[in-house]
Amino acid sequence: MTVKEKQGFGLYFLFAFGMAWLLQVYASLLLLRDGNAAAYQLLLAVSMFCPLVSVLLVQKFWLHQPTGISWKVQGKRRFWLAAWFGPAVLTLLGAVLYFAVFPSRLDFSGSWLVAAYGGEMDAQTLRSQLGVSTGSYLLQNGLFAVLLAPAINMFPALGEEVGWRGYMMPRLKERLGLLNGRLLGGIIWGVWHWPLMLLVGYEYGTNYLGAPLLGLVVWCVVCFALNTLLDILYEKTECIWVPAIAHGAFNAIAALPQVLVTPADAYYNVLGPMPIGLIAALPMLAAAVWLTLREMKQEEKN
Structure with missing residues (x-):
């Protein structure tokens, strides 16, 4: 890996965890505070795409490379x-x-x-x-x-x-x-x-x-x-x-x-x-x- 690729690998985890954890916490609050199970399930489904989005952000916009x-x-x-x-x-x-x-x-x-x-x-x-x-x-x-x-x-x-x-x-x-x-x-x-x-x-x-x-x-x-x-x-x-x-x-x-x-x-x-x-x-x-x-x-x- 080049230095920039190593940085991109670190950014991947930052994006994948950051976006997903925000969604998970918000979904949990909706469930606990409002009892909104439908919104909770929807946000969990959305959070599953955070790793994919993170790959695109790193490979396409940071490294300008194919995803592989x-x-x-x-x-x-x-x-x-x-x-x-x-x-x-x-x-x-x-x-x-x-x-x-x-x-x-x-x-x-x-x-x-x-x-x-x-x-x-x-x-x-x-x-x-x-x-x-x-x-x-x-x-x-x-x-x-x-x-x-x-x-x-x-x-x-x-x-x-x-x-x-x-x-x-x-x-x-x-x-x-x-x-x-x-x-x-x-x-x-x-x-x-x-x-x-x-x-x-x-x-x-x-x-x-x-x-x-x-x-x-x-x-x-x-x-x-x-x-x-x-x-x-x-x-x-x-x-x-x-x-x-x-x-x-x-x-x-x-x-x-x-x-x-x-x-x-x-x-x-x-x-x-x-x-x-x-x-x-x-x-x-x-x-x-x-x-x-x-x-x-x-x-x-x-």
């Missing part, structure tokens, strides 16, 4: 399939592992659905009048999350993927090496979400085991694992759409296992059963570490 992002639809089919269905497989494995460790927390009674519907009907009424049960909810939402949602969610996810995987990760790996680059990249991505986590309980809520410190740490571990897998997909395909699909697929499926616990067990969200919990994230973390170590061995041979 590969948009061409290419790559072997197995990587596209891994991007589309891999998050669902890892989410399922994580949930199975979590309930294997804590079998008493597995709940098919529908208590989570009752709470989600405002507690106005009990589980039996939900089933009889609305046709909503734990099984039907999992089937309908699971099929949508696996088959359709990745194609929808990839568009907002693209805003982050251009910045984190397309722009940040190649530069971090060039300067720090494969493992250290992915570690730092995951931490950076995790910290980027911290204002939301601290202000409104993004991901884990506000009342959970070890709150708020444990959630901040676990989230960075999760982000390292997911960042690594998304980075590998971009490496293998050189197509930014592929990690965007995987990111969108993860966002679609990640919350689904929550329906299998009681509302009271939300206290343990930082452990699972969603793949953002420390125990439920272990399959994803193991895959990330194994693939990185294998890649490092291949580099040593070459």
Whole structure:
């Protein structure tokens, strides 16, 4: 990197964090002060494009260079399939592992659905009048999350993927090496979400085991694992759409296992059963570490 390119890399983080954190704080205030959930969700969606905008500001206006992002639809089919269905497989494995460790927390009674519907009907009424049960909810939402949602969610996810995987990760790996680059990249991505986590309980809520410190740490571990897998997909395909699909697929499926616990067990969200919990994230973390170590061995041979 030239001196100006190094300065541009620093500016990228200044822009990506500065713009996103302003939006996150403002969105949180709207939710907490006015209860405006629609504006909160809209601003969160907008904040996902801050990394992409930051890349354009740095590359186009500061350096007057191409972005270097590969948009061409290419790559072997197995990587596209891994991007589309891999998050669902890892989410399922994580949930199975979590309930294997804590079998008493597995709940098919529908208590989570009752709470989600405002507690106005009990589980039996939900089933009889609305046709909503734990099984039907999992089937309908699971099929949508696996088959359709990745194609929808990839568009907002693209805003982050251009910045984190397309722009940040190649530069971090060039300067720090494969493992250290992915570690730092995951931490950076995790910290980027911290204002939301601290202000409104993004991901884990506000009342959970070890709150708020444990959630901040676990989230960075999760982000390292997911960042690594998304980075590998971009490496293998050189197509930014592929990690965007995987990111969108993860966002679609990640919350689904929550329906299998009681509302009271939300206290343990930082452990699972969603793949953002420390125990439920272990399959994803193991895959990330194994693939990185294998890649490092291949580099040593070459």
